[in-house]
Amino acid sequence: MNSISKTLGAIAICASAIANASAASPAQQVDVSFYKDGHLVSAGTSIIAHEFGQSPFAYSSGTHVGFGTCHLEGATMRLQSESRFVGLSLVVKPVDVDANRVRLSVTAQDTEFVGKRDVGTADCHSEVVDVKGLEATNVTLDVADGQSVDVPLGDAHYRLVLKLHHADL
Template identity: 45%
Template sequence: MKRRYGALGAMAFTVAIAAHAQAATKAQELDVAWFKDGHQIVAARQVINSDEIGPNPLLYSSGEQVPSARCIGGGNNVKLKGELVFVGRSLFVQPVAVHGDKARLLVSAMDTTSDGTRQTGPADCRSLVVDVHGLSEKDISVDISVGQSVDVPMKDAHYRLVLKLNDASM
């Protein structure tokens, strides 16, 4: 009896391996062109999916982490929680689903500058806040096919982000 289950298990494993080989994904490469006021500020190309690496996010980041502190509590129970606020330019493209020649991506883009820091809150519980302004877009869903270029919708008309998906095996 045990032998029969062992043979069935081995057969199931073989079928699973064969199914995986048939469902092998094509390597996909993403071209990124990000513009501000008509001038290109980021150009990138990266393989975002392949059999060897699987889904692979694209990350571009140029900026700095600025320390801040948030006061929690009050009276005799005051605690400061240190935090870091990113100030600068970053672009994060996360492949969420890749099927054949199509991909669903989540895009987050930031281009911020600091206006300085300020203290806020009551005298017994002061927080240090970093004031920033600029573009901050999070989790924009983009569906794209191989060979297609897509303009990612942005709330700020000063920015334009163009993604193009390519078959990297060609």
């Protein structure tokens, strides 16, 4: 009976410590709204819990287009198969987190396939996949708790809004 009391006491102490840690650094939530020409194309949320690390908000819809590359290394020719994603993709990744502010890295893409073309020499030619559309990579910004921010994507057709607030867990 005494060992059960000690075990229950240890569990209660651990539960209290976890509750206190959660209260000291509550999880934050990033609400993501991605618009094209005024129409919502993707929305969601990502929870950022300090003690459990951060995971990105990620969304993609599209396809991979295959292509080949040739590399000459001295007298050796090396052929390699590669692919390029074409379509809609959005990644919002926490980089640095504190109690009232989060630094985020944003990569947004909305591309369409234009075609493939050959480049290189006659004895070692490669393919290049041509696309057109939005390609904003590693846009970094700070968002404070309770703040809503428009991410500068460099294309007036697109609007990405991020809002940071404490998560209601």
